[in-house]
Amino acid sequence: MPARIAKPAGRCVGYALGSFDQWKLGVTGLTDLDKRWLTEAVRLREEHAGALEDQEANRRARQQGGDLAARIEHRALWLAERDGLxxxxxxxxxxxxxxxxxxxxxxxxxxxxxxxxxxxxxxxxxxxxxxxxxxxxxxxxxxxxxxxxxxxxxxxxxxxxxxxxxxxxxxxxxxxxxxxxxxxxxxxxxxxxxxxxxxxxxxxxxxxxxxxxxxxxxxxxxxxxxxxxxxxxxxxxxxxxxxxxxxxxxxxxxxxxxxxxxxxxxxxxxxxxxxxxxxxxxxxxxxxxxxxxxxxxxxxxxxxxxxxxxxxRRLGLDLNLPGYSALRDVLMPSSERLGVNDPAPQALPEITRSEGDAPAEGALLVGLELDDQRPWPPALPASVTNAGILDSRESRNRLLEQLSRFPPARLAIACDPRRSPDRGSLALLAELARSAGATRIWLLQAPPGQALDADRLGDWHQALEQLGLAYADSAPLNWLEHGHD
Structure with a gap:
């Protein structure tokens, strides 16, 4: 079946989950008082309603660097933008x-x-x-x-x-x-x-x-x-x-x-x-x-x-408050707190096989919650790296952490359209897409002897179009290798 491209692959993230570039644009319009104000508001909200889902916020705060106060503020501003605060x-x-x-x-x-x-x-x-x-x-x-x-x-x-x-x-x-x-x-x-x-x-x-x-x-x-x-x-x-x-x-x-x-x-x-x-x-x-x-x-x-x-000018955060001190181990790992910060390796086998250390190079293929009824991975060109199958929270977090440090130029995510496009899967697709130069979703064909549900496939198309993610019904291996079809 010929590839079906919904939108340009460069538009990785849709309006539903927000854009990181738009978030950075919004943060630049905040005063120092506004930033600390929002940080305090996030802390009070977590004290009253419990901890927020903050894995991506923590990851971006660690990537941003700086002391603990700067990372706490960066985390809070990302959460405030995401949640409408x-x-x-x-x-x-x-x-x-x-x-x-x-x-x-x-x-x-x-x-x-x-x-x-x-x-x-x-x-x-x-x-x-x-x-x-x-x-x-x-x-x-x-x-x-x-x-x-x-x-x-x-x-x-x-x-x-x-x-x-x-x-x-x-x-x-x-x-x-x-x-x-x-x-x-x-x-x-x-x-x-x-x-x-x-x-x-x-x-x-x-x-x-x-x-x-x-x-x-x-x-x-x-x-x-x-x-x-x-x-x-x-x-x-x-x-x-x-x-x-x-x-x-x-x-x-x-x-x-x-x-x-x-x-x-x-x-x-x-x-x-x-x-x-x-x-x-x-x-x-x-x-x-x-x-x-x-x-x-x-x-x-x-x-x-x-x-x-x-x-x-002297206004700052009280890092001794329980809501802030609990974030120390998450945002300031012991290796970073001691000042150990190894340079990026020349290549990361799990992510890309490119020789350079540019911010976005190489191509990566990953599967999302695929069962064992289909052989994986398919035959890949030498320039395309297989990142395996994301089937657990640990594997997702590990890949997201690596992508935040070594983003690929092209990322293809294989999904099984027999599964429903639930909110968690769509959020993960958008988060993965934010870490790559261009992203394409590969909607796999049904195994032999089975057929795809047309309504469920339509739900996938509608959800991906709302997110602004390009998708294809055939293997985008040529796109991964050369950057075009």
């Missing part, structure tokens, strides 16, 4: 940005509300100290609370952080992202980075709210006519004079106006203040808002941002 991270980050946008909008509206509450509609004189309390009272209380919590525990702002994480998960709407938020918290707490990230969030939101209040105040003062008074029953007027001038000392250094003692005393009367007094009080209130509201938040936000960026 990498894509879930992108959706979670998009949800986090949307949640942050909602908080920023809330801060802007809150700041505008503070300005309207402090100045009113202009129909009544503004009590300067009531207005000042409306604009800065809650901000100062929260600032003192943050400073106290930072000094004692370092995690103040956790409620706002939990709100942000909760909104992020709601906006992401991805079940695969369940371990991303806990993994981020665990990773940041290791270097106490959570205090700086939450501090940046808290101070940034308050800074935006106060800036919004300042802009709205300027608009109101520019378009409405306000009178300013102070009132008291039991305090001496000199108390207000001293307090007003004390609060105006720092704003005066920045050029804001401060009412003098006569203006302050006159504002305590029931008669409307003079026009000059209106302008002085307005400048004083703006200066107090800037100096005691915006500037402290701006300085603290800048400090948190600086500490966040500087501490991120």
């Amino acid at each position: 990498r894509a879930a991270l992108g959706r979670w980050k998009a949800g986090a940005r949307l949640a942050l946008l909602a908080l920023l909008l809330l801060a802007v509206l809150s700041g505008a509300g503070l300005a309207f509450a402090g100045l009113g509609d202009g129909q009544r004189p503004v009590n300067v100290f009531w207005a000042l309390g409306s604009l800065l009272g809650l901000n100062l209380l929260m600032l003192l609370s943050w400073a106290l919590g930072f000094a004692l525990a370092g995690d103040h702002g956790a409620s706002l952080g939990r709100l942000w994480l909760w909104l992020s998960e709601k906006f992401a709407r991805d079940a695969k992202a369940a371990h991303l938020a806990p993994a981020l918290l665990v990773l940041l707490q290791r270097q106490r980075l959570n205090r700086w990230l939450l501090g940046l969030l808290v101070h940034g939101l308050w800074l935006l709210a106060l800036a919004s209040a300042l802009v709205v105040m300027l608009m109101l003062l520019a378009t409405r006519r306000y009178g300013f008074v102070w009132e008291t029953t039991i305090l001496d007027p000199d108390t207000f004079v001293g307090l007003t001038q004390a609060l105006g000392t720092l704003p005066a250094l920045l050029g804001f106006s401060v009412p003098d003692a006569a203006m302050i005393r006159a504002s305590g009367a029931s008669q409307p203040a003079l026009e000059l007094a209106r302008q002085s009080w307005a400048g004083w209130m703006l200066g107090v808002l800037v100096v005691y509201g915006l500037l402290p938040r701006l300085v603290l936000a800048a400090l948190c941002l600086w500490r966040w960026h500087s501490a991120r």
